Amino acid sequence: MKKCLSLLLTLILTVAFSVSVGAVSLDEYKFNIEIDESYRVLTEKNIEKSEELVESLGHSIDSMKQYFKDNALIMFAVSEDGKRQLQVTCQETEFSQRMDDISLLGEDEALGFVSRFIKADNVSDIALITVGDMKLYEVASTNKDSGGSFCTVQYITVRGGKLYTIGFFEGSSAMSEEFKGFASDTIGTLSIGKNGGAGFSGTENIAEMIIVGLLIVLAAVVAIMVIVSLVRDAIRYDEDKKPLIIRRRRKK
Secondary structure, eight states: OHHHHHHHHHHHHHHHHHTTTTEEEEGGGTEEEEOOTTSEEEETTTGGGOHHHHHHTTOOHHHHHHHHHHTTEEEEEEOTTSSEEEEEEEEOOHHHHHOSOGGGSOHHHHHHHHHHHOOOSEEEEEEEEEETTEEEEEEEEEEEETTEEEEEEEEEEEETTEEEEEEEEESOSSOOHHHHHHHHHHHTTOEEOOTTSOOOOOHHHHHHHHHHHHHHHHHHHHHHHHHHHHHHHHHHHHHHHSOOOOOOOOOO
16 A cells, blocks of 8 residues: 555656646746757856856856846847757846736837837748737747858737737758748747736646646645555554463462
8 A cells, every 4th residue: 555655656746746847937036938958048147157058159257247138138049950949038128117908009000010129031921929818929030140041930018017928949041830830839838927016828838837736736635645654554563573471360
């Protein structure tokens, strides 16, 4: 019985704590997103501890710090094969302070707004999407620089007086549906806190939170059962070790 309970407890804890694998949380920005666990992630806080990754990107620790600062980066992630990147920026602008809902922009204003904050050569599609309670502009484009051609799917939103851009980059001359789907699925896990509150990222994350909560409660119940079982066995063991006392009857 004890072995079964212990095995069940281990299995439950493994499942419960594997749900959040691939999650990246930047508490100071109230920014949360889930990405493929094979991606290697850089943030302002772990650059100095990631020398091997930084050098593989052609930077030194100091130059990578400067790159983060110059581009208002708060997160940089690269796929294992180096063909895809995710870059997240956050900055406070005059616009972000006065416009908290970008969906209020007219079509012409939106195009001007997007062109100001997103670097793109050939924009193929611009759409206003909703993730939880957030409105974001989605911009798909193809680009070219000294390193060659690449495709981008970028998202831009305003949250809590700050302007956020979340950019997905792939080293390819043509935009694939798979890449667009990957960007869309990943952005669907996004949450950004607003006005000091917690962000809301949609029903998928709420369902995960409920499942994790139930698993943790179940794990606690199983743990209590294991402890009770061990205590009972200890009591029985002590009782078995007690010497048997035989009392002789006195003859009358």
